[in-house]
Amino acid sequence: MQELLKVAMPKGRIYKQASKLFREAGLAIPDDADDSRKLIIQVPEANMEFIMAKPVDVPTYVEYGVADIGVVGKDVLMEENRDVYELLDLGIARCRMSVIALPDWQPVINPRVATKYPNVASQYFREQGQQVEVIKLNGSIELAPMIGLADRIVDMVETGSTIRENGLKEYEQIFSITSRLIANRVSYRMKNNAIQALCDRLQPAIAAATAGAGK
Numbered sequence: 721m722q723e724l725l726k727v728a729m730p731k732g733r734i735y736k737q738a739s740k741l742f743r744e745a746g747l748a749i750p751d752d753a754d755d756s757r758k759l760i761i762q763v764p765e766a767n768m769e770f771i772m773a774k775p776v777d778v779p780t781y782v783e784y785g786v787a788d789i790g791v792v793g794k795d796v797l798m799e800e801n802r803d804v805y806e807l808l809d810l811g812i813a814r815c816r817m818s819v820i821a822l823p824d825w826q827p828v829i830n831p832r833v834a835t836k837y838p839n840v841a842s843q844y845f846r847e848q849g850q851q852v853e854v855i856k857l858n859g860s861i862e863l864a865p866m867i868g869l870a871d872r873i874v875d876m877v878e879t880g881s882t883i884r885e886n887g888l889k890e891y892e893q894i895f896s897i898t899s900r901l902i903a904n905r906v907s908y909r910m911k912n913n914a915i916q917a918l919c920d921r922l923q924p925a926i927a928a929a930t931a932g933a934g935k
């Protein structure tokens with residue numbers, strides 16, 4: 721019998737895709753665990769316990785070892801910069817991090833950039849040699865250039881419909897994003913059999929899903 725794995729699972733849009741991938745890997749994972757208000761869900765069929773977390777908190781739970789492994793977007797991993805192992809690119813929740821502004825944007829004297837990702841944005845503009853004031857927001861980032869809070873934003877683009885519907889334009893793509901499987905450093909050693917077995921099951925499922933999506 722392998723060790724129980726505590727898994728930090730993001731509630732919201734990643735959960736459905738992650739649980740589908742886990743099922744395709746042969747694990748009996750429910751697809752509706754995030755529909756209830758329960759925050760800790762036992763999945764005895766897969767010898768797992770899910771900790772249903774806010775996506776941005778997943779790396780924190782994993783770094784502190786209260787979860788052995790977790791599923792999290794690359795955007796959050798880059799922003800949070802936690803001390804965890806990144807084990808697998810799950811290929812799900814594909815989107816990109818971009819610089820967005822109004823279509824008539826021109827460089828301004830005191831540029832302001834609004835974003836949910838202040839560390840990523842600051843590093844990007846520093847590397848570009850541009851001095852900007854970064855304003856942290858927690859959602860509806862696209863509002864910022866529309867109402868004059870910032871002249872640019874750094875945010876996620878998937879289908880492009882949010883920027884289209886708000887009359888904005890994507891200027892630069894900073895990096896592409898998918899969700900990753902991460903592990904606590906100690907758990908990776910202590911529960912190596914269980915974690916390795918999970919990776920071995922997930923890998924062909926990821927390859928099949930990626931081939932199926934024509935990517």
Ligand SMILES: Nc1ncnc2c1ncn2[C@@H]1O[C@H](COP(=O)(O)OP(=O)(O)OP(=O)(O)O)[C@@H](O)[C@H]1O
Nearest residue numbers: 732733734775776793794795796813814815876878
């Ligand atoms: N439009 C999108 N399309 C695909 N993936 C996305 C999109 N937006 C975000 N993601 C990915 O999904 C992850 C979780 O996003 P989600 O919107 O569920 O959470 P959140 O906005 O961080 O949390 P909350 O809903 O609690 O504010 C992101 O970190 C990113 O990796």
Ligand SMILES: O=P(O)(O)OC[C@H]1O[C@H](OP(=O)(O)OP(=O)(O)O)[C@H](O)[C@@H]1O
Nearest residue numbers: 859860861875876877878879880881882
């Ligand atoms: O290109 P699209 O397919 O339109 O997706 C992009 C949108 O999705 C995310 O927002 P989310 O739904 O997480 O809402 P938020 O504003 O609360 O971050 C992101 O912040 C964009 O606003």
